[in-house]
Amino acid sequence: MLKLMWRYTMRYKGFVLMNLICAMGFVLIELGLPTLLAQMIDEGAKNNDVAYVEKMGWYMLLVVLVGILLNIGLGISTARITSNITADIRDDLFAKTQTYSHIEYEQIGMASLITRVTNDAYQIMLFLQNILRMGLVTPLMFGMSLFMVFRTSAYLGMFVLAALPILLIGVIAIAKISDPLSKTQQTNLDKMNSILRENLSGLRVIRAFVKEDFEEKRFATVNDAYATSSKKLFWLMAFAQPGFFFLFNIVMIVIIWTGSIQINQGSLEVGTLIAFIEYIFHALFSFMLFATVFMLYPRAAVSAGRIEEALAIESEIVSPKNGITQTKTAGVLSYQNVTFAYPGQSETPVIRTISFTANPGETVAFIGSTGSGKSTLVQLIPRFFDVSAGSIELDGHDVRAYDLPALRNKIGYVPQKAxxxxxxxxxxxxxxxxxxxxxxxxxxxxxxxxxxxxxxxxxxxxxxxxxxxxxxxxxxxxxxxxxxxxxxxPEVYIFDDSFSALDYQTDAKLRAALYDVTRQATVLIVAQRVGTIRHADKIIVLNEGQVVGTGTHEELLETCPVYYDIASSQLTEEELKK
Missing domain, CATH: 3.40.50.300 (P-loop containing nucleotide triphosphate hydrolases)
Incomplete structure (x- = not known):
C-alpha cells in the first residue's frame, strides 16, 4: 500500500514540499502560542506590566494570523495532491482495463473492476487526505509537545508517559479488529454492484418471469451483510474515540490536581501550568488524531491491495514489440489446423483442427448448431482470444505477430449482440x-x-x-x-450472426447493398439462417467444433447431411430444389 501511495505522491513533489513546510510551520505556531501565553501571565500579568501584556498580545495575534495562512496552505496542498492522485489512479486503472483480454475480465469480474475504479480509489483519497493533513502534523506536534512537556516539568511529564502504552495498545487492537471487517465490507460491496448490474441489464427478463421479489431478497441479503460489516466498523470507531477522550481527561485531571499542589507549594508558576496543560493537550490530542488515521489504514490497505492487483495483472493478449503494421496483400486469411479451448477447459476444445482459406472478394459463411464454435472461430482473428494450437494467418503473417491496433484496424467487426x-x-x-x-x-x-x-x-x-x-x-x-x-x-468484414434481428426483406436488401462495398474485401458471415448465406462463395458447416462440410449451398445439400438437416428445417421443398 505504502509503495502505491509513494509512487503516486512523488508525481507532485512541489505540493508535497509545500505540505511539509506548512505542516512544520503550523506545529511551531501552535506550540508557540502557549509559550507566549505563559510569559504574558508569569512576567506581565503577575507584575501588573500592562505594556508587556499588550506587546505579547500583539505577538500572539501575529502568530495566529501566520498560523491561519499556514493552515490554508496545508489544506490547499493536501487537496491538490489527493485529488490529483485519485484521478491518476482512476486513469491508470481504466487504461489498464483497456488492455485486458476477456480472460482477465472474467478473472476479476466487471462489478469488482467498477468498485476498484470508484470506491477503492475514493478510500485511498480519504486516507491520503488524513495522512497529509494530520498524518504529518500529528507526529511533529506529538514529538514537539512531548519535548516542551519535559522541558517545562519532567515530573508532570511522567503522567503523560504512563498513558501512552494504554493508548498504543488500544490503537493496535482496533487496527487488528478492523482489518478483516474492511475486507468483508469491500467483498460485499463487490457483490452488491454485481447484483445491481445484473438487475439493471436484465430488468425485462426479471419482470417477464415475475422475479422481482426474488431479486429484492437476493439484493437485501448482500446489502444486509454489507450493512452488518459497516455497522461493526462504525461501532468500533464510535467506542474508540470516547475511550481515548476518557483516558485523556483522566490524565488532565491528575496533572491539574498535581500542578495545583505544586503552585500552592511555590514550585510551579500559574502561567507555566497553563502552558503545560496546552502542551499536554496538543501531545495527547495529536496522538488521538494519529490513532484515528491509523485506524483508517486497514480499509485503505484493502483498497490499495485491490488496486495493485488490478494494475499488476498482465493481459494474456499482448501486442508484440515491433509488431507488423503493414503488409503487401490485403485480406488474405488462412486457418491452419486451428484448435481452441477456453482457459481452464483445455481438455474440451471448442474448435478442433480447423483449416480453410478466404481471399479478397470471397464471402465465407459459417453455419452449425448452437455451441458448434462458429462465433469463437471468427473471434480468434482480432485476437479476442489466442489459438491453443495451430495458427491463423492474415496476409501471410500470424495474427499474433501483428501490432494489435494495426491488426484490428484491418477488420470491421459486427458482434452477435449489437x-x-x-x-x-x-x-x-x-x-x-x-x-x-x-x-x-x-x-x-x-x-x-x-x-x-x-x-x-x-x-x-x-x-x-x-x-x-x-x-x-x-x-x-x-x-x-x-x-x-x-x-x-476494412480489409476483412466479420458479421457474427449480425443479421438475426432483421426481417428477410431487409436482410436481402442489406446483403445486396453490401456486395458492391465488400467486393474487394474478405467477408466472413456467421449465421443461423440458411437464407442469409446461401449465396456465399464458400459455406463451412461446423458440428461440435469440427468442420463436417465445405462447399456452396448446392454442393452441401448433396454432400453434407448436417447442412441438409439445417436447410430442410428452414426452407420449403421448392426452395431446396432451386
Missing part, C-alpha cells in the same frame, strides 16, 4: 472512422438500410442514443452496428 454507446448516432458511427464526414456517415447508413428510420428521427444522425441503445429496437441497433463497420472500409 453494442452501442451513449452519445449520438454520428458519434457511434465515428467509432469506426474517427474523421468520418457527414456524407460518409449518411452513405454508411444508407448501405446498412438504416437511413429510413434515422431520417425519421427528430434530430437525424444527431439523435442521442441511450445507454446500451435501449431507445432503439434490436434490428435498428444491428443496422447501426453494421454501418459502423462499413464506414471504416
Amino acid at each position: 453494442v452501442l454507446f451513449s452519445g449520438t448516432i454520428a458519434e457511434n458511427l465515428r467509432y469506426g472512422k474517427e474523421d468520418a464526414t457527414e456524407e460518409e456517415i449518411l452513405a454508411a447508413l444508407t448501405l446498412a438500410q438504416a437511413m429510413e428510420f434515422v431520417s425519421a428521427l427528430p434530430e437525424g444522425i444527431d439523435t442521442q442514443i441511450s445507454e446500451g441503445g435501449s431507445n432503439l429496437s434490436g434490428g435498428q441497433k444491428q443496422r447501426l452496428a453494421i454501418a459502423r463497420a462499413i464506414i471504416r472500409h
Whole structure:
C-alpha cells in the first residue's frame, strides 16, 4: 500500500514540499502560542506590566494570523495532491482495463473492476487526505509537545508517559479488529454492484418471469451483510474515540490536581501550568488524531491491495514489440489446423483442427448448431482470444505477430449482440472512422438500410442514443452496428450472426447493398439462417467444433447431411430444389 501511495505522491513533489513546510510551520505556531501565553501571565500579568501584556498580545495575534495562512496552505496542498492522485489512479486503472483480454475480465469480474475504479480509489483519497493533513502534523506536534512537556516539568511529564502504552495498545487492537471487517465490507460491496448490474441489464427478463421479489431478497441479503460489516466498523470507531477522550481527561485531571499542589507549594508558576496543560493537550490530542488515521489504514490497505492487483495483472493478449503494421496483400486469411479451448477447459476444445482459406472478394459463411464454435472461430482473428494450437494467418503473417491496433484496424467487426454507446448516432458511427464526414456517415447508413428510420428521427444522425441503445429496437441497433463497420472500409468484414434481428426483406436488401462495398474485401458471415448465406462463395458447416462440410449451398445439400438437416428445417421443398 505504502509503495502505491509513494509512487503516486512523488508525481507532485512541489505540493508535497509545500505540505511539509506548512505542516512544520503550523506545529511551531501552535506550540508557540502557549509559550507566549505563559510569559504574558508569569512576567506581565503577575507584575501588573500592562505594556508587556499588550506587546505579547500583539505577538500572539501575529502568530495566529501566520498560523491561519499556514493552515490554508496545508489544506490547499493536501487537496491538490489527493485529488490529483485519485484521478491518476482512476486513469491508470481504466487504461489498464483497456488492455485486458476477456480472460482477465472474467478473472476479476466487471462489478469488482467498477468498485476498484470508484470506491477503492475514493478510500485511498480519504486516507491520503488524513495522512497529509494530520498524518504529518500529528507526529511533529506529538514529538514537539512531548519535548516542551519535559522541558517545562519532567515530573508532570511522567503522567503523560504512563498513558501512552494504554493508548498504543488500544490503537493496535482496533487496527487488528478492523482489518478483516474492511475486507468483508469491500467483498460485499463487490457483490452488491454485481447484483445491481445484473438487475439493471436484465430488468425485462426479471419482470417477464415475475422475479422481482426474488431479486429484492437476493439484493437485501448482500446489502444486509454489507450493512452488518459497516455497522461493526462504525461501532468500533464510535467506542474508540470516547475511550481515548476518557483516558485523556483522566490524565488532565491528575496533572491539574498535581500542578495545583505544586503552585500552592511555590514550585510551579500559574502561567507555566497553563502552558503545560496546552502542551499536554496538543501531545495527547495529536496522538488521538494519529490513532484515528491509523485506524483508517486497514480499509485503505484493502483498497490499495485491490488496486495493485488490478494494475499488476498482465493481459494474456499482448501486442508484440515491433509488431507488423503493414503488409503487401490485403485480406488474405488462412486457418491452419486451428484448435481452441477456453482457459481452464483445455481438455474440451471448442474448435478442433480447423483449416480453410478466404481471399479478397470471397464471402465465407459459417453455419452449425448452437455451441458448434462458429462465433469463437471468427473471434480468434482480432485476437479476442489466442489459438491453443495451430495458427491463423492474415496476409501471410500470424495474427499474433501483428501490432494489435494495426491488426484490428484491418477488420470491421459486427458482434452477435449489437453494442452501442451513449452519445449520438454520428458519434457511434465515428467509432469506426474517427474523421468520418457527414456524407460518409449518411452513405454508411444508407448501405446498412438504416437511413429510413434515422431520417425519421427528430434530430437525424444527431439523435442521442441511450445507454446500451435501449431507445432503439434490436434490428435498428444491428443496422447501426453494421454501418459502423462499413464506414471504416476494412480489409476483412466479420458479421457474427449480425443479421438475426432483421426481417428477410431487409436482410436481402442489406446483403445486396453490401456486395458492391465488400467486393474487394474478405467477408466472413456467421449465421443461423440458411437464407442469409446461401449465396456465399464458400459455406463451412461446423458440428461440435469440427468442420463436417465445405462447399456452396448446392454442393452441401448433396454432400453434407448436417447442412441438409439445417436447410430442410428452414426452407420449403421448392426452395431446396432451386
